[in-house]
Amino acid sequence: MSKTDTSRTYKEKARAAIEKKASLGEDIDISKFTSEDENPTYQDDPSKLPAKAKTQMLDAGVMLDDPSQRSGTYIQMDNTPVHSSVSQDGVEVMPVGQAMEKYDWMPDYWWNAVAVDQDKYTANIELNRYSGYFIRALPGQKTVFPVQACLYLAKDQLVQNVHNIIIAEENSEMHIITGCTTASREETGLHLGVSEFYIKKGAKVTFTMIHSWSPEIAVRPRSGVIIEDGGLFMSNYLLMKPVHTLQMNPLARCIGENATARFNSVLVTGEGSSLDVGSRVMLDAEGARTEIISRAITTGGVIIARGYIEGNAPEVKGHLECRGLILGEKGIIHAIPELKGNLAGIDLSHEAAVGKIAEEEVEYLMARGLTREEATATIVRGFLRVDIEGLPPMLADELRRAVEASEKEVM
Amino acid sequence: MLKIKDLSVAVEDKVIIHDVNLTIKNGETHVLFGPNGAGKSTLLMAIMGFPKYRITKGSISFKGKDITNLSVDERARMGIGMSFQRPPVVRGVKTQDMVAACLQGRGDGDTISQLAEKADLNDFLERDINYGFSGGEVKRSELMQLLAQRPELTLLDEPESGVDLVNIALIGELMNDLLEKNCPIQQRKCMGLIITHTGHILDYVNARTGYVMCDGTIGCVGDPHEMLATIREKGYEECIKCYLGRLPLYE
Numbered sequence: 001m002s003k004t005d006t007s008r009t010y011k012e013k014a015r016a017a018i019e020k021k022a023s024l025g026e027d028i029d030i031s032k033f034t035s036e037d038e039n040p041t042y043q044d045d046p047s048k049l050p051a052k053a054k055t056q057m058l059d060a061g062v063m064l065d066d067p068s069q070r071s072g073t074y075i076q077m078d079n080t081p082v083h084s085s086v087s088q089d090g091v092e093v094m095p096v097g098q099a100m101e102k103y104d105w106m107p108d109y110w111w112n113a114v115a116v117d118q119d120k121y122t123a124n125i126e127l128n129r130y131s132g133y134f135i136r137a138l139p140g141q142k143t144v145f146p147v148q149a150c151l152y153l154a155k156d157q158l159v160q161n162v163h164n165i166i167i168a169e170e171n172s173e174m175h176i177i178t179g180c181t182t183a184s185r186e187e188t189g190l191h192l193g194v195s196e197f198y199i200k201k202g203a204k205v206t207f208t209m210i211h212s213w214s215p216e217i218a219v220r221p222r223s224g225v226i227i228e229d230g231g232l233f234m235s236n237y238l239l240m241k242p243v244h245t246l247q248m249n250p251l252a253r254c255i256g257e258n259a260t261a262r263f264n265s266v267l268v269t270g271e272g273s274s275l276d277v278g279s280r281v282m283l284d285a286e287g288a289r290t291e292i293i294s295r296a297i298t299t300g301g302v303i304i305a306r307g308y309i310e311g312n313a314p315e316v317k318g319h320l321e322c323r324g325l326i327l328g329e330k331g332i333i334h335a336i337p338e339l340k341g342n343l344a345g346i347d348l349s350h351e352a353a354v355g356k357i358a359e360e361e362v363e364y365l366m367a368r369g370l371t372r373e374e375a376t377a378t379i380v381r382g383f384l385r386v387d388i389e390g391l392p393p394m395l396a397d398e399l400r401r402a403v404e405a406s407e408k409e410v411m
Numbered sequence: 412m413l414k415i416k417d418l419s420v421a422v423e424d425k426v427i428i429h430d431v432n433l434t435i436k437n438g439e440t441h442v443l444f445g446p447n448g449a450g451k452s453t454l455l456m457a458i459m460g461f462p463k464y465r466i467t468k469g470s471i472s473f474k475g476k477d478i479t480n481l482s483v484d485e486r487a488r489m490g491i492g493m494s495f496q497r498p499p500v501v502r503g504v505k506t507q508d509m510v511a512a513c514l515q516g517r518g519d520g521d522t523i524s525q526l527a528e529k530a531d532l533n534d535f536l537e538r539d540i541n542y543g544f545s546g547g548e549v550k551r552s553e554l555m556q557l558l559a560q561r562p563e564l565t566l567l568d569e570p571e572s573g574v575d576l577v578n579i580a581l582i583g584e585l586m587n588d589l590l591e592k593n594c595p596i597q598q599r600k601c602m603g604l605i606i607t608h609t610g611h612i613l614d615y616v617n618a619r620t621g622y623v624m625c626d627g628t629i630g631c632v633g634d635p636h637e638m639l640a641t642i643r644e645k646g647y648e649e650c651i652k653c654y655l656g657r658l659p660l661y662e
Contacts, residue, residue, distance in 0.1 A: 323502075358499065360499045361499050361501045363461055363483055364495070364498055364499050364501065365501070365504075365509075366482070366483040366484040366487065367459055367483050367484075367487055367492070367493050368487060368492075368509065368512050368513045368556060369484060369487040369512070369513065369515055369560065370484060370512055371484050372482075372484065374512075375484075378504055378508065378512065379501060379503070379504060381503070381504075382501060382502065382503025382504035382505075382508070382539075383502065383503045384503070385503045
């Protein structure tokens, strides 16, 4: 089928789904938002972007003044790409529209890991003005420094439509940092983001996403991951600032033998926020593995922390860990860990705990000379610390810094 | 000096300790014997200042200052430290974070490594504190933290319980370091109060004053080695009978 035919089919499917409510999360009236942005201008040198925008982006892990620590950069403001560049061989970074023009095989990756008619949000992306990044690691190529991408919401009342395609070719290795942030703390907006990941045989991808939204923004990411033989996908998600409403439940399918998916999520939120965040993994091939770890802290908002692992092949193994901390009098954390085994010989487990900080732990630290505030901060910092196996030290440092910043938000 | 005067302590609404008097001078180590439920741990917890252990009567003074109403952390910063019998697991807080907290800026990463080496806990620094630790590892970790904290008064709640024979010598060594047993007596400042159920630790740590505690009161004061011999020979029941005969019963 030609690109045009394929596109027509997707448009039809999307039109049929444009009223389809998502199965989870508060329904958002998309008609209140516009897809038309102010056509921000392209910047060859991203360090010349406005200082305020750069500061916001830096908070979300995107460094524009020192690109030497990155192998590539993509920046999207509202629905327009304003910069894309590569500083290392072996990796491609470009706006997804450009990749569509460049590669005939792009339809193979288009709406393949995520369904276009999943809900009204995926449909809206297909039917309206959108952009997104295309990031590809070439076969056998291993990039040391991460590729960074920023999805920046600038205009009030805008719906940001994003469709990303990430491909790790066989035996390649790459790290991606995506920072999502907004220009203003007061303006409203809606972020819709589809990300389709294709992890080929023996490839490794770490995907670190830092969300630094504002209290008036609604967010509906839709991610799908397909992992082939011996591939590894590791997602680190950090929500560090309050957001009005956020619902996502990415799905990873381990279709190749010994494929591995790991999801680590750190959610920190306060009053007025409503989060429904999960991770789903289908272990569809022999020897597939997964680990889902989530940490949630609320000082007043509502957090639904989901996890779902399904074992459909022999010798698969999965573990789900969901821990929540309620600080202060208000706040709700609802942990929903789910496991489904469809045959014998599989090994799935979970642990979940929700509560407040144990007084006994605080007093233990106080007996070492820490004040109550210091003891509480130390315990919160420890709670948020997710040791991520296999994360390069530089990335681990950056994640630690981001978590420390979110800890300040809580304390 | 630690001076405890007419101390009564309640947990919730139940008075556990009655009219305890005890003085530990600088450089001295005292030992508290007693059967299970005698109130030994309650006394230590009250000296450390845990809010659950409410002082209903009497006073505690340390280094000449009345600390009866001070919080746990204020007492810790004044120089009181405690080795817990069953410390909690704090997930996400690494053993090295605890040692660093105890150091209060007095050392660096090297100091932490040296202390871990001493306590044979090098492999534990990166682990969550007390998570999956064996009995002996818990005790060594407690002592390692105290060596970082360097308290003037160390409260040790059954430092040898759950420790095997190989490890008990190391525990003794760490305690001797903490209590400055290697210094000449005149130069020692550090004080210790040790709860022991079995008395094994006395083979490794020297102490000159012992108490037998029963039903929340201190019945006997004397040489701890002699006391231990009596307890071993005749059991706590004989001890209790002996001092019940000598002391007025608490109403």
